[in-house]
Amino acid sequence: MADPPTPAPARPRDAALGSGLGRVLLLVYGIFALSASARALVQIATHFSEAPLAYLLSAFAGLVYLAATAGLALGGARGRLIALTSCTIELLGVLIVGTLSIADAVAFPDDTVWSHYGSGYGYVPLVLPFIGLWWLRHNRPR
Amino acid sequence: MNGPLSIATIVVALVLAVWYLVRTALDRPPGNLDLWAMLGLGALVAVLVVVAVVGLFVGDRPAEWTTFVGYLITTVGFAPVAVYLARLEPTRWGSLILGVAALTLPVLVLRLQQLAEVTGG
Numbered sequence: 137m138a139d140p141p142t143p144a145p146a147r148p149r150d151a152a153l154g155s156g157l158g159r160v161l162l163l164v165y166g167i168f169a170l171s172a173s174a175r176a177l178v179q180i181a182t183h184f185s186e187a188p189l190a191y192l193l194s195a196f197a198g199l200v201y202l203a204a205t206a207g208l209a210l211g212g213a214r215g216r217l218i219a220l221t222s223c224t225i226e227l228l229g230v231l232i233v234g235t236l237s238i239a240d241a242v243a244f245p246d247d248t249v250w251s252h253y254g255s256g257y258g259y260v261p262l263v264l265p266f267i268g269l270w271w272l273r274h275n276r277p278r
Numbered sequence: 279m280n281g282p283l284s285i286a287t288i289v290v291a292l293v294l295a296v297w298y299l300v301r302t303a304l305d306r307p308p309g310n311l312d313l314w315a316m317l318g319l320g321a322l323v324a325v326l327v328v329v330a331v332v333g334l335f336v337g338d339r340p341a342e343w344t345t346f347v348g349y350l351i352t353t354v355g356f357a358p359v360a361v362y363l364a365r366l367e368p369t370r371w372g373s374l375i376l377g378v379a380a381l382t383l384p385v386l387v388l389r390l391q392q393l394a395e396v397t398g399g
Contacts, residue, residue, distance in 0.1 A: 159367045160374045163360070167382060170352065178345050 153211040153219065153275055161271060164264060165205040168257075172249045173198030193233060194248045200226050204268065213277070220272050227265035230254055234262070283329065284391055287322050288384040294319055298377035301370070308364045308372040316364070316376050320357025323383060327354045330390065338397035346393045353386045 154162050176194035184191055200222050207219030234253035247256050254261030294315055301312065327350050340346040360379030364372040 155367065156369060156371050157374075159363055160371050160378060163363055163375055163378055174345075174348050174352075178342070178348070182344075 151275075153215055153272075154208045157271060158208055158275070161264075161268060162205060162208045164260070165201055165208060165268070168249065168261065168264070169198060169201035169205045171257075172201050175249070190248050190251075193229075193250065197226075197229060197249045200229065216272060216275075216277075219268065223265050223268040223272065226261075227269065230261050230265065283322075283326050284387050287319070287326055287387055290319055290322060291380045291383045291387075295377050295380035298373050298380055301373040302377055305370045306373060307368045307370065308376055312373065312376060313361050313364060316357050316361050316379065319380065319383065320354075320361070323357060323387075324354055326387065330394065333394070340393045341396045342393055346390065349386060349390050349393065353383070353390065356383055356386065 152158070172194060176191060176198050179187075179191040179194060204219050204222035204226065207215045207217070207222060209215070210218065230250045230253060233248060233250035237248075237251040249257060249261050253259060297315075298308075298312065301308070330346075330350055334343070334347075356379060360376055364375045366372075367375060
């Protein structure tokens with residue numbers, strides 16, 4: 137394992153949104169897109185009436201993660217806009233749902249990705265939008 | 279689900295995760311050995327999944343067996359996807375991709391075990 141040390145080249149300005157750290161984000165957003173939407177599908181298909189609000193929120197969260205993944209993968213002005221919108225919604229979502237799930241536990245008898253600020257997912261849903269927004273800002277067109 | 283095999287998979291994944299995170303911190307791109315190690319972990323996971331699928335036919339089915347099958351498909355596809363993405367990214371971030379994957383796999387295996395324990399009878 138004697139790799140030659142590689143000097144870290146400066147990131148080119150026109151580098152794609154979905155490369156470098158962006159590709160790591162792509163993977164993590166992809167994981168969450170899959171897990172949130174799959175969870176929502178199962179919940180809605182099998183026991184929707186138990187907690188309709190929580191399950192619809194799960195589905196919504198899944199769509200937001202899907203959009204963020206697609207935006208990062210697309211890149212360009214349009215992809216950036218999609219990613220920026222979905223990361224913002226994601227940040228608001230995790231903060232609002234996180235707060236509501238603690239304040240009003242009755243409305244959230246079953247968990248969503250965003251319940252308790254994403255504690256069921258190692259708080260990654262709380263941290264992820266910040267990294268996403270930082271990355272988009274870091275790569276803003278100049 | 280096979281207990282010892284699951285534990286072996288989790289331990290290997292965590293050891294690899296530490297290694298990949300160190301590589302990321304040292305600003306090293308994933309080398310061939312790193313990629314092969316992830317494929318090796320993928321093979322271990324594939325064996326685990328095959329054992330679980332056989333269990334679906336011979337033993338008790340998990341109560342939430344649709345979820346279980348969904349997790350099985352995700353789990354088996356995970357390492358190859360990580361290797362594919364890491365090969366596209368020959369920078370330190372490629373190592374981080376492998377690290378994230380190696381940290382996610384134990385979670386998937388634990389979830390599979392949880393789901394397998396609750397059987398529908």
